[in-house]
Amino acid sequence: MKKYDFSKIEKYWQKEWEKEQVYFAQDKSKKEKKYILIEFPYPSGEGLHIGHLRPYVAGDVYSRFLRMKGYEVMYPIGWDAFGLPAENFAIKKGVHPSLSTKGNIKNAEAQIKSWSIGFDWSREVNTTDPEYYKWTQWIFLQLYKAGLAYEAEGFINWCPRDKTGLANEEVVGGFCERCGANVEKKELRQWYLKITDYAEKLLEGLKTLDWPEKIKIQQENWIGKSEGAEIDFEVKGTEESIKVFTTRPDTLFGATYMVLAPEHEFVLKLKNKISNWKELEAYIKKASAKSEEERSLEKTGVKLEGVNAINPANKEEIPVFIANYVLSGYGTGAIMAVPAHDERDFEFAQKYNLEIKKVILPILAKNPVGSAQGVPSEVAVQSECWIGNGQLINSDKFDGMDSEKAKQEITKFVGGKKKIQYRLRDWVFSRQRYWGEPIPLMHCKACGIVPVPEEELPVTLPEVKKYEPTGTGESPLAAIDSWVNTKCPKCGGPAKRETNTMPQWAGSSWYYLRYADPNNKKEFANIDLLKQWLPVDVYFGGMEHTTLHLLYSRFWHQFLYDQKLVPTPEPYIKRVPHGIILGADGEKMSKSRGNVVCPDEIVRKFGADALRMYELFLGPHEAMVSWNEKGILGISRFLERVYKFFQIENSEGKDDENIKVLLHKTIKKVTEDINEFKFNTVISALMIFLNGVEGRELKRETKQIFLKLLAPFAPHLSEELWSKLGNTTFIQKEPWPEYNEKFLKEDNYELVVQVNGKVRAILVVSVGIKEQEAQKLALADEKVKSFINNQKIKKVIFVPDRLINFVV
């Protein structure tokens, strides 16, 4: 018997498919469209690894399934090729990033093709192609013209290793998301995108999406909406007042001091009233230089001597502090401190011996302690700091009022204003690095900031010898005089180009739109084509992008929708996340650990079909799993057995009843589980089928159906066997098999007989028997008899076609 020569077979069919363009997505097709998307890769020097494959294979299996179901499927690919690694490589080797990128893309493309991931290569995009980033720049200009891009000076996150500013989203636990360096604070002039203007829309839009709840919740928390009030505190003996944001105006009578963030400008106004100015200045300087992470270690502060504020509720004078635990970027950068009802204020007040005044009495539970949400437990009631709601005390005429009501009433009483506050901060959009899209603006002495006229786009990256980031806060582009100095398109006078570049998230914020119309020279994409393909039906990708790419691209999309440039309010309808693949040692794969698995080697050893199937068989798609080299043997054996099974003389076998039932059950299971992205159980269903039919003769039709079910997973093997059966079509163009309800039912089933809930016997009986009959059969069984042991039967539970339970 011939051995399954996967290497030869796979190469053969890959050529055949390429000839026939089987993955080509037809514009204006009569079929219903499906747009399946994976996060396009970054073409690194190491090539694609085993982890990239997971979503690609999932998307590929799903796409193949949908094509067989009769849809016009677009499953495109491109390259997210701007970014630090290419630039760092260039610095090290002296090779221009565009060159190394080109080589890397070539390699990755060969890899992907060797796995037969069915991408439509005719739609390939590359974010570093001027024909592409021309439109990235164009979209930026639209944002600028709409007032959503602005320049500001301020403290931003700064990565000392990459020597560039970072967005809030790129700081993960105080470290640079890219390189892991400890992020610092630095005062810099930066470009921002006003993503905060879209906070509400981003929140609202989530409700319409078919995304896993956990992703929605993560985005929701990141946007962090909270409702409260803004209240002014007068400063005694001045015309000044300090505005605070609070979600707890009901505790206003308990505000015994105020705190300003170290960056708060207010202190400058009262400089000459503050008697301890020197001390204060030193403190502010020290605190500002520290990152938020460092600041959070210990609460410290300095009192503004000689300045007192007035609590607007009870007119009492209260001290004002500058302290590190108040953030300048949130609310007004100033708070009213209520130590009796806020843990942070409580901690600070204890340390600095400040007055703690209780104004909320926890409402004691009508229900038993701990039985419902928001009901204080005994412990909480006794504690010094109660942060829940309750009944007001020590609050004059509001005494006895409920917290919720008091929030409204006290806000009104002191002339405060209801206010909605978001945690989301504006997107720091400029980078001081070379390998990114130049921001298409100019600075003119006479006209100020002037956008580059649209017809002059793209503003291409100049060729340079030195890519090194300067570290000064200036991009390396700033050193190229010939590029920087230009003419103002408005007044014709001398102007300088903006030298900052865009972050890597720019190109990826709209790439899925370009796929719909990748070669358009006149617009970023034609609206009719966008209407045809959008929205993305299923987007496969990693959890790590929840508050980065996924948030950014939704923002851009919503903006483009408001500009009537895209046809849908949201870009991606369904999101299917995947877990990361760990090394065999259960650790994250990394070069330094030496646990990286090379997919090319696996393909050589076991073939692409085996690699594809094993990726899916590892475990549930969303779960984190460890790679186990030995596990792939199981898949390899399965494919080998399939091959051998189909080598048996192709006589017209006849299916018995059991095989028919098994077949239809398998069709049902495979179809349903693919629809739910439960690929691991699909594969086990295919194995169960083979286990059930091996060594028996099958009808040709049954064999063909099985091959079709296998086709999305092992496209090469199934195509080979399909043609061996004498078919001249491609199996992947065949219609997906349907199951028939009437074949799902067997004649007999195993009736489980329980006594007091314990299984005591299993009887084979015919399907559909009534309770009485089942009872008679069960009671006739010797074992059942012995367990009932002549006791009185109190109750009988009968579940049709499943079990009968006697309670004695």
Next chain:
RNA sequence: GCUUGGGUGGCGGAAUGGUAUACGCGAAGGUCUCAAAAACCUUUGGGCGCAAGCCCGUGGGAGUUCGACUCUCCCCCCAAGCACCA
């Protein structure tokens, strides 16, 4: 600390109120072979027992139910995300 998932054989995992451990890996024994590999067959949660069989068993404890991996409450542990957001 908060939010969201999880905890099932030696291992990856299956089962969302009805036979726990499907499917695969590994292991043990066997067939084939001079031998080995591959392949194939059998066994494989634990305890007691010669056996038939019985008892126990899904992180721990309670509860609901004829019946709980599945539902409810409390606790422990692991993972991911957020973290002074007033």
